Amino acid sequence: MQSLNIIGAGRVGRTLGRLAVGSGAYRVVDCLARSLASATVAVDFIGAGRACLALDGLQPADLWLLTVPDDAIAGVAQALLASGVVRPGCVVFHASGAAEAELLAPLRAAGAYVASLHPAFSFADPARAVEQFAGTMCALEGDAVACVALRDFAAAIGARPFALAPGGKAAYHAALSVASNYLVTLTDMARQLARQGGVDEQLLPALLGQLMQGSLANALSMGPQAALTGPVVRGDVATVARHLAVLPANWQPAYRALGERTVALAGERLSADAQQRLLALLQG
Ligand SMILES: NC(=O)c1ccc[n+]([C@@H]2O[C@H](COP(=O)([O-])OP(=O)(O)OC[C@H]3O[C@@H](n4cnc5c(N)ncnc54)[C@H](OP(=O)(O)O)[C@@H]3O)[C@@H](O)[C@H]2O)c1
Known part of the structure; x- marks a missing residue:
């Protein structure tokens, strides 16, 4: 022993x-x-x-x-x-x-x-x-x-x-923080936006929970690129512009940065033209 x-x-x-x-x-x-x-x-x-x-x-x-x-x-x-x-x-x-x-x-x-x-x-x-x-x-x-x-x-x-591997701890730990902590932060952002849109407080767990759990399950099983849905991967520039118009000013940088990252993730699922128009909007 x-x-x-x-x-x-x-x-x-x-x-x-x-x-x-x-x-x-x-x-x-x-x-x-x-x-x-x-x-x-x-x-x-x-x-x-x-x-x-x-x-x-x-x-x-x-x-x-x-x-x-x-x-x-x-x-x-x-x-x-x-x-x-x-x-x-x-x-x-x-x-x-x-x-x-x-x-x-x-x-x-x-x-x-x-x-x-x-x-x-x-x-x-x-x-x-x-x-x-x-x-x-x-x-x-x-x-x-x-x-x-x-x-x-x-x-x-x-x-x-x-x-x-030696030297990998900081990146490994950042991965866990993004996966665990920032998922919680994103949940909070989504809840606040849904409230802003007039969704009843009691409906928030069901409305967001179902969507988030489905997206997470798809991303883990299919891979992030294949699991991507929504206005960015559809090249729907007008909808992204409508989001930006109602987002609180202090959330604009986070939404724009995640949007840019999502354009990159969508890759060839978006035409070059749609990519350019989305990036111009998000970086504008
Ligand atoms: N908590 C988690 O979820 C988690 C998960 C994974 C890894 N870790 C890692 O595990 C380690 C410990 O975390 P923890 O959450 O167990 O911390 P913790 O509950 O705060 O316990 C720390 C212990 O260390 C003692 N201590 C503090 N400073 C000391 C010193 N200078 N000399 C000797 N003993 C000292 C404390 O004594 P007293 O009891 O007398 O105050 C306490 O018993 C950290 O490296 C952390 O990153 C934590």
Whole structure:
């Protein structure tokens, strides 16, 4: 059985710790947070381990999970190196979506292998997260030896690991933000426009939800270009002009930028003439 230390025992640390213990393949040794109260809650939730406050008192472990906030990872890695508790051959990893494993590079001086393992999952509440985590995609990058160990770790906790190329984390995380966060922003824009058009508040979820879910399902199954419908791909310049005439001024840049991107996506489905007329309108 492999041993695991958790530094940063918040939402992600608690969830992954409990899943690791539950797998029967890992034992949690030490659990560190900024306050002893928080570390104790984590240990209780995980069902194993010792609540700790000081890095230099930590016991050895095969795996070290750094689930501190992103901006604390580099500092904790330096402090961990200085504490001398990291032994050669162990794996140290963080769970940030945007940061590379290279944040942990100083720990190679102690003989550690470093990596990042990012679960594409929203850990709002650890108890719910434990229930819902199975099948979560986990992006892995870093030292080859660490990635092999973390593929096993991910599989044991019920995740689906996949490899990312070095240097790809920022673009990978931007993809998730566009897919998840901006979809929500677009939903809000659509709701406000529908209200402006006089649609009853109670009808908004059904009206927009049906359309959005259908479009998303089509885009994912058919591919974005084939799934595209609406005035832009029809070359309906007059309708796009009518939209622009009623859009609030502060939304014009976003609508125009998405429109231009949609013209590019439509590609050969639009005649060259229609493309030019749409772009002239959107860029005007
Ligand atoms: N939340 C998500 O949905 C999600 C999803 C994927 C990846 N991640 C990544 O997972 C990591 C952790 O996120 P989280 O949401 O679990 O954060 P969190 O709930 O805020 O937990 C952070 C933990 O780190 C501890 N901590 C903060 N600064 C520290 C320091 N300097 N030294 C030692 N411990 C410190 C905190 O201690 P106290 O408890 O005492 O305050 C807390 O236990 C981040 O890299 C994040 O990007 C998060």
